[in-house]
Amino acid sequence: MERIKPRTLSGFMELQPERQVQMEKIKDVLREVYSLYGFTPLDTPVIEASEVLLAKGGGETEKQIYRFTKGDNDLSLRFDLTVPLAKYVALNYGKLSFPFKRYQIGKVYRGERAQRGRFREFYQADIDVIGDGQLDIINEAEITSIIYNTFTRLGLKRFVIRVNNRKILNGFYAMLGLTEKSSNIMRTVDKLDKIGAEKVKALLVEENGITDEQADEIMKFISISGKNSEVLSALEGYKGKNEIFDKGIEELILVTKYLADFGVPEENFNVDLTIARGLDYYTGTVYETMMLDHPEIGSICSGGRYDNLAEYYTDKKLPGVGISIGLTRLFFVLEDKDMLNDSMVTAPADVLVIPMTEDLSYAIKTLAVFRDKGIRTQLYGEKKKFKAKISYADKLGIPYVIFIGEDEIKENMITVKDMESGEQKKMTPAEAGEMVKEALEKKTADKVIKE
Amino acid sequence: MERIKPRTLSGFMELQPERQVQMEKIKDVLREVYSLYGFTPLDTPVIEASEVLLAKGGGETEKQIYRFTKGDNDLSLRFDLTVPLAKYVALNYGKLSFPFKRYQIGKVYRGERAQRGRFREFYQADIDVIGDGQLDIINEAEITSIIYNTFTRLGLKRFVIRVNNRKILNGFYAMLGLTEKSSNIMRTVDKLDKIGAEKVKALLVEENGITDEQADEIMKFISISGKNSEVLSALEGYKGKNEIFDKGIEELILVTKYLADFGVPEENFNVDLTIARGLDYYTGTVYETMMLDHPEIGSICSGGRYDNLAEYYTDKKLPGVGISIGLTRLFFVLEDKDMLNDSMVTAPADVLVIPMTEDLSYAIKTLAVFRDKGIRTQLYGEKKKFKAKISYADKLGIPYVIFIGEDEIKENMITVKDMESGEQKKMTPAEAGEMVKEALEKKTADKVIKE
Numbered sequence: 001m002e003r004i005k006p007r008t009l010s011g012f013m014e015l016q017p018e019r020q021v022q023m024e025k026i027k028d029v030l031r032e033v034y035s036l037y038g039f040t041p042l043d044t045p046v047i048e049a050s051e052v053l054l055a056k057g058g059g060e061t062e063k064q065i066y067r068f069t070k071g072d073n074d075l076s077l078r079f080d081l082t083v084p085l086a087k088y089v090a091l092n093y094g095k096l097s098f099p100f101k102r103y104q105i106g107k108v109y110r111g112e113r114a115q116r117g118r119f120r121e122f123y124q125a126d127i128d129v130i131g132d133g134q135l136d137i138i139n140e141a142e143i144t145s146i147i148y149n150t151f152t153r154l155g156l157k158r159f160v161i162r163v164n165n166r167k168i169l170n171g172f173y174a175m176l177g178l179t180e181k182s183s184n185i186m187r188t189v190d191k192l193d194k195i196g197a198e199k200v201k202a203l204l205v206e207e208n209g210i211t212d213e214q215a216d217e218i219m220k221f222i223s224i225s226g227k228n229s230e231v232l233s234a235l236e237g238y239k240g241k242n243e244i245f246d247k248g249i250e251e252l253i254l255v256t257k258y259l260a261d262f263g264v265p266e267e268n269f270n271v272d273l274t275i276a277r278g279l280d281y282y283t284g285t286v287y288e289t290m291m292l293d294h295p296e297i298g299s300i301c302s303g304g305r306y307d308n309l310a311e312y313y314t315d316k317k318l319p320g321v322g323i324s325i326g327l328t329r330l331f332f333v334l335e336d337k338d339m340l341n342d343s344m345v346t347a348p349a350d351v352l353v354i355p356m357t358e359d360l361s362y363a364i365k366t367l368a369v370f371r372d373k374g375i376r377t378q379l380y381g382e383k384k385k386f387k388a389k390i391s392y393a394d395k396l397g398i399p400y401v402i403f404i405g406e407d408e409i410k411e412n413m414i415t416v417k418d419m420e421s422g423e424q425k426k427m428t429p430a431e432a433g434e435m436v437k438e439a440l441e442k443k444t445a446d447k448v449i450k451e
Numbered sequence: 452m453e454r455i456k457p458r459t460l461s462g463f464m465e466l467q468p469e470r471q472v473q474m475e476k477i478k479d480v481l482r483e484v485y486s487l488y489g490f491t492p493l494d495t496p497v498i499e500a501s502e503v504l505l506a507k508g509g510g511e512t513e514k515q516i517y518r519f520t521k522g523d524n525d526l527s528l529r530f531d532l533t534v535p536l537a538k539y540v541a542l543n544y545g546k547l548s549f550p551f552k553r554y555q556i557g558k559v560y561r562g563e564r565a566q567r568g569r570f571r572e573f574y575q576a577d578i579d580v581i582g583d584g585q586l587d588i589i590n591e592a593e594i595t596s597i598i599y600n601t602f603t604r605l606g607l608k609r610f611v612i613r614v615n616n617r618k619i620l621n622g623f624y625a626m627l628g629l630t631e632k633s634s635n636i637m638r639t640v641d642k643l644d645k646i647g648a649e650k651v652k653a654l655l656v657e658e659n660g661i662t663d664e665q666a667d668e669i670m671k672f673i674s675i676s677g678k679n680s681e682v683l684s685a686l687e688g689y690k691g692k693n694e695i696f697d698k699g700i701e702e703l704i705l706v707t708k709y710l711a712d713f714g715v716p717e718e719n720f721n722v723d724l725t726i727a728r729g730l731d732y733y734t735g736t737v738y739e740t741m742m743l744d745h746p747e748i749g750s751i752c753s754g755g756r757y758d759n760l761a762e763y764y765t766d767k768k769l770p771g772v773g774i775s776i777g778l779t780r781l782f783f784v785l786e787d788k789d790m791l792n793d794s795m796v797t798a799p800a801d802v803l804v805i806p807m808t809e810d811l812s813y814a815i816k817t818l819a820v821f822r823d824k825g826i827r828t829q830l831y832g833e834k835k836k837f838k839a840k841i842s843y844a845d846k847l848g849i850p851y852v853i854f855i856g857e858d859e860i861k862e863n864m865i866t867v868k869d870m871e872s873g874e875q876k877k878m879t880p881a882e883a884g885e886m887v888k889e890a891l892e893k894k895t896a897d898k899v900i901k902e
Contacts, residue, residue, distance in 0.1 A: 003763060003765065005764070008495075008499075009498060009524070037828070038799050041471055045459060046558060047463065047560075049458065052456075101829070102468070138830065142830060312452070314454065315454070348490060376487055376489055377489060379589065381593075
């Protein structure tokens with residue numbers, strides 16, 4: 001038979017089993033945290049009608065779309081989870097209760113140029129709170145608590161959530177008479193981390209066509225930094241000149257005010273006037289999340305407040321606030337930076353039962369004792385040499401092996417081997433079940449990220 | 452602004468939030484059961500190179516494939532999870548430990564003609580055990596235990612797992628000198644449930660070109676029925692004439708022998724000589740799972756033993772046994788037959804916290820008391836009338852509402868309302884947390900399927 005060489009497309013992540021367990025653990029933590037905050041899971045199709053998905057049209061994204069026809073249908077693969085959400089909410093408006101809080105963890109597709117760490121198929125993990133006509137600012141405050149809890153439960157400690165408010169930026173640029181240029185200015189300011197203050201200033205004058213004085217004002221403004229309270233009090237000095245600016249300050253103060261009550265430590269939260277997030281539709285609080293030891297990665301969780309989720313589909317005003325984690329890229333980075341906790345159990349089973357007799361009845365009955373306690377238990381039924389059986393458990397990292405021979409059956413016992421310590425002990429199945437369960441509870445408390 | 456009418460493509464399931472929770476619950480149960488048996492999760496790309504995915508070529512499936520080009524790449528969406536598994540195992544052969552046991556729950560794509568209950572995008576939930584060169588028969592026995600536990604934990608009671616062995620069929624047809632016609636004969640016999648014995652016999656003679664005596668022999672053979680022990684002893688009468696047949700009997704006896712030890716009740720298991728499963732690559736035990744009250748649905752979980760998983764990619768002999776659940780179709784059927792348990796909690800939260808004061812500090816601090824106990828807790832921060840707030844909880848089916856007013860804050864208490872009983876009580880946050888947690892534990896024990 002002529003054979004085809006098996007391969008996986010470049011730009012598509014396909015993990016080894018142990019890695020996949022770590023990825024699943026991350027998804028579990030995300031689902032758990034999102035659920036704890038009252039978000040409901042949603043699952044929309046990967047394929048949508050092109051006319052619906054590309055309603056907004058234009059932009060860099062459109063070139064990257066996987067678009068094709070099947071029969072008479074012009075179809076596209078989703079490139080994010082926000083457009084499908086907008087469609088969903090517009091379509092089901094009458095049936096939903098608002099605020100509508102949903103999370104979705106799903107694959108999206110962008111035909112980017114393949115390069116290391118860039119993916120054409122990747123998971124996004126999104127949460128959004130959608131209001132009907134209005135949405136209280138407290139939702140914007142709570143988002144920081146969600147980001148904090150998500151990464152803390154994953155095991156990350158050294159990260160900071162950077163927060164700004166687009167109204168402050170818009171108001172500030174309005175004060176300078178630069179409203180029309182503000183989008184371009186923000187894009188330039190966004191390069192601060194990469195190119196430094198001097199070059200940003202030069203670009204502001206050269207490319208954005210603003211005066212030297214205006215550029216100085218901008219540089220002075222974005223250089224406001226320090227503790228959150230210091231930044232906020234520096235901002236007080238600008239108040240009273242522009243209504244939108246003042247509203248932005250008020251919102252930022254409120255978002256900051258409840259941090260302690262939400263349990264977000266001061267050191268994990270930074271008011272940062274330099275961040276804007278590129279997308280034009282953000283209108284209030286914006287978020288970025290940086291790994292302190294790897295700023296070069298950029299933000300690992302971003303989002304913000306917007307005023308019109310679904311304007312391309314409905315005349316209903318649907319304001320919202322949402323954040324997104326690029327899960328596949330995050331996982332790649334964690335692996336790349338050696339931050340995945342490989343001491344967690346990644347084996348397919350917690351216990352491997354190895355029968356040493358021809359008849360398997362007793363061994364099979366033993367399985368249920370463990371499985372009923374929630375212990376992942378594999379029966380090893382292959383006719384192999386003893387050494388091969390042990391080596392199977394060893395290679396996979398299965399923490400416990402159970403031997404069942406003639407003696408054990410006669411005595412109604414089993415022999416349990418702790419693969420880490422090498423210790424071996426005869427006990428009743430029920431005793432062994434309790435012992436393993438207790439030991440595993442400690443192990444599964446392991447976080448998936450280590451620093 | 453010109454608006455696009457939002458719509459979801461026909462043949463693509465997109466659920467309402469409450470339904471989605473039930474779907475997620477089903478996926479959770481599947482993941483849980485598969486994990487308990489030592490299967491490791493796998494996640495392969497939705498898009499594969501066409502030449503890899505269609506290595507087998509031909510067949511009805513190929514016409515249904517979503518196939519397209521992007522740049523220079525000829526791409527296809529996966530139409531099942533078996534071909535990607537074969538690719539994965541061939542590609543990673545050197546790194547995997549065998550038996551390799553994996554589960555995968557993922558979307559697959561087939562451009563079938565749209566009709567009620569047929570989907571173009573649907574979930575399959577697959578498990579497979581892959582051996583390297585050989586795989587013990589005990590794995591085929593354990594599969595019945597997995598099927599039984601899966602559906603029992605979902606809440607289904609009235610179902611039967613039908614089991615047969617392809618070696619018995621192949622051996623039997625060899626005895627009659629009909630080896631070459633056996634595939635066609637099996638396809639005809641497969642129609643027994645639908646068209647009845649008389650028509651099957653007629654078709655056998657007319658379409659398969661066999662003698663009347665041969666057809667009688669076949670009809671006699673497939674009419675063997677009764678208790679498992681009765682069927683097995685009837686089969687004894689055919690022994691000694693064909694080696695493959697005898698091997699099949701031996702395997703079927705072994706699969707049946709350990710049923711009780713695996714905890715599978717006799718009434719949920721039927722040796723059934725009429726089932727063959729269409730696919731040619733099955734070589735041993737084959738499985739079907741029928742809902743007793745809805746035989747018209749056909750099998751809801753099927754599979755079998757095969758000898759060569761990845762012959763299109765590698766010369767390694769990789770025998771395996773696997774089963775698959777068509778999850779999207781199953782969900783559709785459960786909803787259609789009113790078998791989804793709508794008394795389970797499908798709300799996005801267990802508790803809705805409604806602050807009645809301007810300052811939210813106390814309310815926000817209360818959230819953590821509940822969330823730390825794993826209780827899904829939503830803060831309702833919208834400035835609405837009291838009635839609108841309660842109605843929000845009511846519509847969503849949130850079981851508990853917590854009011855926090857001036858009095859509660861002064862007394863360090865909260866007021867808890869049980870939305871089902873209407874009972875309202877002032878207690879400390881810690882007491883309330885314990886009370887709610889206990890009550891929820893009872894509720895979440897609810898099965899997702901009711902009969």
